[in-house]
Amino acid sequence: MILGTGRRAALTALAVGLALTGCTRVRDHQGFILDQTLVSAIQPGTDTKDSVLNTLGRPSFTSDFTGERDWYYLSRTTRNMAFNQPRANEQTVLHVRFDEKGNVVSVDKKGMEQVADIRPYGDKTPTLGRHKSLLDELFGNIGTVGAGGKGAPTSDNPH
DSSP states (O other): OOOHHHHHHHHHHHHHHHHHHTTTTEEEEEOOOHHHHHHHOTTTTTOOOHEEEEEEOOOOOOOTTTTOOEEEEEEEEEEETTOOOEEEEEEEEEEEEEEEBBEEEEEEEEEEEGOOOOOOOSOOOOSSSSSOHHHHHHHTTTTTTOOOOOTTSSSSSOO
C-alpha cells in the first residue's frame, strides 16, 4: 500500500514529535516549599517551637543527637534530561536550633555548597594494599595453616 505525500509527511512529523518529547527536561521539587517571607519571620529569642511549627509546618527531619533541639527544613529542585540521573539544581537547608525551653536560638540557611558531587570510579572501588589475582586468593593460604604463630600451641604450653 502506497501512502500519499501528505500522509507520509504527517506520519514523519508525528514520529519526530514523539521522539523529541522523550528528550524534554524534567523539573522536580522535593521537600519543603521555601517561602522567604515566612523564613525571615522566624526570629531568635522571640519564636518558640510552637510558633515555628505554626509558621513553617513540620520539619523535614529533626536531630537524633540533640533530643529534637535541631529542626531541618530541606528544599531541593532537581532537573534531568529524559532518562538521565536527576541532579540538584537548587537546594536550601534551613536549620532552626532551639534551647532546652523550646525557644529559637538560631536560624541558619545553607545552599548548594552542601551538595557533594560523588562520582564512582568505574565498577570497582580502589583499595589500598596489594592487588591479588584470583590464583592468589585461592591458593594464598597454602602452607600457612598450622605454622607456628602468636597463638599456636607450643610444647611448653599445650593450650
